[in-house]
Structures are given as C-alpha cells and as structure tokens.
Amino acid sequence: MQVKNQKIVVLGTGGTIAGESISASEGLSYKAAQRGIEVLLQSVAEIGQGLPETLASFQFESEQVAQLDSKDMDFATWHHLAQRCQAWLSHEDVKAVVITHGTDTLEETAYFLSQVIVANKPVVLTCAMRPANFKDADGPQNLRDALTVASVAQGAGVWMVAAGEIHHSQHVQKVHPTRINAFDSGEAGVAGTIKADQVTWRLDFKAVPKPSALTHLDLAEVTAWPWVEVIMNHVQAEAKLVDMLVKAGVQGIVVAGTGNGSVGIALKAGLMRAQAAGIQVCLASRCNQGPVVVTETHAFPVLAGLSPVKTRVALMLDILSKQQSH
Numbered sequence: 001m002q003v004k005n006q007k008i009v010v011l012g013t014g015g016t017i018a019g020e021s022i023s024a025s026e027g028l029s030y031k032a033a034q035r036g037i038e039v040l041l042q043s044v045a046e047i048g049q050g051l052p053e054t055l056a057s058f059q060f061e062s063e064q065v066a067q068l069d070s071k072d073m074d075f076a077t078w079h080h081l082a083q084r085c086q087a088w089l090s091h092e093d094v095k096a097v098v099i100t101h102g103t104d105t106l107e108e109t110a111y112f113l114s115q116v117i118v119a120n121k122p123v124v125l126t127c128a129m130r131p132a133n134f135k136d137a138d139g140p141q142n143l144r145d146a147l148t149v150a151s152v153a154q155g156a157g158v159w160m161v162a163a164g165e166i167h168h169s170q171h172v173q174k175v176h177p178t179r180i181n182a183f184d185s186g187e188a189g190v191a192g193t194i195k196a197d198q199v200t201w202r203l204d205f206k207a208v209p210k211p212s213a214l215t216h217l218d219l220a221e222v223t224a225w226p227w228v229e230v231i232m233n234h235v236q237a238e239a240k241l242v243d244m245l246v247k248a249g250v251q252g253i254v255v256a257g258t259g260n261g262s263v264g265i266a267l268k269a270g271l272m273r274a275q276a277a278g279i280q281v282c283l284a285s286r287c288n289q290g291p292v293v294v295t296e297t298h299a300f301p302v303l304a305g306l307s308p309v310k311t312r313v314a315l316m317l318d319i320l321s322k323q324q325s326h
C-alpha cells in the first residue's frame with residue numbers, strides 16, 4: 001500500500017466555482033458562493049477516471065476560509081486568507097495550498113498573496129466561469145488541474161490555473177466577462193499548460209522576484225489598511241476627483257494612464273499637486289496587454305509593470321511596510 005504522507009490543502013473562498021445557477025442550462029443568472037469546499041473537492045474525483053496518478057500519493061485537507069462573491073472581497077478576508085496560507089505552508093507535511101476563488105478579483109488576491117506569503121512552497125488559485133450545477137461546469141476540471149499543478153510545482157510562487165492554462169500572479173488578468181477562457185497574461189504569456197493531467201511548464205518563463213522591502217512586512221501588526229484609489233485618464237480627464245480624494249484623506253493614488261502611461265494636462269497637474277502634498281502617486285496603463293515602458297516624460301513611478309489594480313495592492317503594501325519601519 002502506498003503511504004500518503006504529503007498534503008495538499010484546499011482553501012475555499014467562494015466564487016462562481018462554488019455557485020449555483022437557477023437552471024442547469026442558464027449559466028449567467030446564478031448565486032456565487034453556495035457550495036462548501038468539501039463538496040467541490042468531491043466533484044474532482046467524479047470527472048475522468050478517479051484522481052490523476054500525480055495526486056494519488058497525496059492526502060487532502062480542506063478549509064472554508066470565506067464564502068463570498070469575489071466582487072465583495074475585502075481586506076479582513078485577505079488578512080485571514082494570508083494567515084491561513086502561511087499557517088498551512090509552515091507544516092512540514094504540506095506540499096502546497098490550493099485556493100478556490102471568484103474570478104472577478106482573483107488577480108488582486110493572487111498578487112496580494114504573492115507579496116505577503118513567506119514560504120518556499122507554491123500556492124495555486126483556481127476558479128470557474130460557470131456555476132457548479134451548470135451542465136458544463138468548468139470548476140471540477142479547473143480544480144483538478146490546480147491540484148495537479150500544486151502537486152508538481154516547486155518552490156515559492158503564486159499561480160493561477162484555469163481553462164488548461166497556468167498563469168503567474170504578476171501577470172494574470174481577467175480579460176473577458178463571460179468566456180470560459182477569461183484570463184490572459186498579456187505579452188508575458190502563460191507560464192505553462194495542463195492537458196489530460198499533464199503539466200508542461202514554459203521553460204523560458206521567468207517570475208519577477210518580490211521587492212525585498214516587503215520581507216519585513218508583518219501582517220499580524222496591520223490594524224488599518226491604507227486608502228488607495230485607482231483613477232483613469234480618459235477624454236476630458238479633470239483634476240476634480242483627485243482634489244476631492246486629497247481633501248477626503250486618500251493616502252495613495254494609482255493613475256491608469258492611457259497608452260504608455262500618458263496622463264492629460266489637467267489630471268496630471270492635479271496628481272502633481274497631490275504628490276507635492278505627500279500623497280503617493282503611481283502610474284500604470286489602461287492597456288492590458290503590456291506594461292508601461294518607463295521614459296523621462298513620466299512624472300510618477302511605475303511599479304514593476306503591474307496592472308492598475310495590482311499597482312494599487314503594491315502601493316498599499318508599500319505604505320504599510322513604510323508605516324511599520326517607522
């Protein structure tokens with residue numbers, strides 16, 4: 001008999017993968033976050049011929065960390081999720097953590113976790129575009145693939161697995177509201193693929209290391225999260241919103257610039273006033289296929305080529321780590 005001595009821990013947070021539709025033929029009207037993580041795990045063995053060989057030697061543990069539609073994801077849940085990941089990964093017999101999550105804010109959670117977890121083990125997020133009781137639900141296959149990737153991935157890293165693709169937390173973005181393959185990593189491309197339980201990593205894929213400043217961030221000490229907003233450059237972009245935010249006490253602003261991070265004259269002037277008043281302003285691009293290429297004309301810092309929402313996470317963590325080092 002084979003000895004099962006390593007564990008993969010599966011944490012449930014809700015999302016469509018745990019959702020139930022009103023009818024089995026109509027996949028868009030549904031309620032997310034209805035089924036428990038135990039039930040989702042059971043569905044994995046029901047597809048295909050039992051579990052794939054790579055998973056046969058693992059034990060599985062599951063924990064319901066949250067049960068929400070990820071449009072409502074919040075800092076308290078993030079905090080709890082990061083702590084549960086950290087706690088499980090510190091067990092010697094835990095190989096990896098898999099997280100089921102809604103698709104809407106998955107990329108933000110994935111990036112957040114990639115910056116705060118300290119462990120030399122992988123975390124793999126997965127999701128679904130169709131609710132669990134839909135006739136062609138994609139959740140069971142995605143979870144199966146995520147477990148398989150978790151069983152073979154080595155070292156630190158937060159990954160996302162869906163529709164047969166492995167994406168890195170740095171690059172992945174939801175790019176389509178309804179398509180089954182709703183995620184894309186822009187010009188960075190996928191980190192790998194999984195077909196028929198076989199994982200193929202892209203050999204030339206390089207993950208970006210996390211900033212060393214964050215090594216000292218202690219989430220346990222965080223009591224209040226900084227207020228950071230994302231605003232966009234667009235036709236007739238004015239500074240009114242920036243001025244209102246500054247007046248209301250915003251601590252950071254991310255501007256999603258047009259093209260290669262361009263910002264209209266009026267909005268730029270407002271942001272420069274905010275910056276002069278001590279508010280951290282960062283720049284990203286509205287374009288979702290590639291990062292801003294920094295030039296001398298950029299008035300605001302660009303954080304590691306991240307999307308606007310991930311720049312917001314990075315800026316929040318930067319503000320927190322600065323607060324802690326004082």
Ligand code: ASP
Pocket residue numbers: 014015016017032068069070071101102103104105127128129130
């Ligand atoms: N609103 C859902 C969520 O993000 C969408 C999904 O999971 O596909 O939780």
